[in-house]
Amino acid sequence: xxxxxxxxxxxxxxxxxxxxxxxxxxxxxxxxxxxxxxxxxxxxxxxxxxxxxxxxxxxxxxxxxxxxxxxxxxxxxxxxxxxxxxxxxxxxxxxxxxxxxxxxxxxxxxxxxxxxxxxxxxxxxxxxxxxxxxxxxxxxxxxxxxxxxxxxxxxxxxxxxxxxxxxxxxxxxxxxxxxxxxxxxxxxxxxxxxxxxxxxxxxxxxxxxxxxxxxxxxxxxxxxxxxxxxxxxxxxxxxxxxxxxxxxxxxxxxxxxxxxxxxxxxxxxxxxxxxxxxxxxxxxxxx
Numbered sequence: 004x005x006x007x008x009x010x011x012x013x014x015x016x017x018x019x020x021x022x023x024x025x026x027x028x029x030x031x032x033x034x035x036x037x038x039x040x041x042x043x044x045x046x047x048x049x050x051x052x053x054x055x056x057x058x059x060x061x062x063x064x065x066x067x068x069x070x071x072x073x074x075x076x077x078x079x080x081x082x083x084x085x086x087x088x089x090x091x092x093x094x095x096x097x098x099x100x101x102x103x104x105x106x107x108x109x110x111x112x113x114x115x116x117x118x119x120x121x122x123x124x125x126x127x128x129x130x131x132x133x134x135x136x137x138x139x140x141x142x143x144x145x146x147x148x149x150x151x152x153x154x155x156x157x158x159x160x161x162x163x164x165x166x167x168x169x170x171x172x173x174x175x176x177x178x179x180x181x182x183x184x185x186x187x188x189x190x191x192x193x194x195x196x197x198x199x200x201x202x203x204x205x206x207x208x209x210x211x212x213x214x215x216x217x218x219x220x221x222x223x224x225x226x227x228x229x230x231x232x233x234x235x236x237x238x239x240x241x242x243x244x245x246x247x248x249x250x251x252x253x254x255x256x257x258x259x260x261x262x263x264x265x266x267x268x269x270x271x272x273x274x275x276x277x278x279x280x281x282x283x284x285x286x287x288x289x290x
Contacts, residue, residue, distance in 0.1 A: 093232025
């Protein structure tokens with residue numbers, strides 16, 4: 004990530020939140036028209052997932068989604084540069100916070116809502132347990148992103164290419180928290196085709212497998228953009244998870260995600276081709 008851009012983000016961190024959100028709104032409205040490829044993907048995803056809604060409703064959701072994307076991206080300025088007291092003022096942890104206590108190995112299911120970085124940063128402030136996150140290589144951005152995500156707490160970043168052993172070790176030996184985002188289409192390798200919003204979607208079963216191998220409980224963490232900043236909600240531990248049926252577990256994962264998306268549709272990451280990988284012989288859903 005270029006020094007000029009990082010310097011610009013540092014300057015943005017000093018702006019009032021209302022100003023940043025206004026800039027994000029403007030950027031999002033413009034990008035909706037300037038990036039037609041992503042606009043088409045978002046609209047197609049919403050059509051596949053919410054066929055019962057009108058085209059107008061889906062277009063409104065897509066426009067809002069671009070706005071939330073830009074607002075949460077600009078918010079990384081203060082998330083990763085502002086003093087801790089600013090973050091404490093603008094982020095709120097709610098829900099079953101007791102699930103974060105103790106030393107039981109714990110996997111946090113943290114799907115790709117645009118606010119996920121705010122949730123991860125809040126977690127490192129409010130929770131003192133060791134914290135492991137898995138990332139995919141992002142050329143020219145890795146160093147800045149890792150530094151931002153490791154500002155507070157005891158955070159370890161593992162590259163997805165490092166394999167499973169250090170991930171399981173972080174659960175079994177360190178009795179820490181594993182922050183997992185398994186809700187994207189990672190291709191056919193190791194994926195299962197399970198239901199998702201009335202379609203079948205290639206879904207990696209890592210949540211079930213890591214929980215079983217690490218003897219860990221699973222909780223959900225869902226972060227919502229609010230006018231005041233962010234609200235981070237922790238769910239109670241999932242009962243009877245993992246089971247002996249990895250397909251059933253992965254189906255449940257998608258079902259849990261669907262329920263959360265329905266509470267804040269525009270805040271989910273719709274610009275990703277979630278249904279890109281199809282069962283053999285099926286045509287693409289993105290014509």
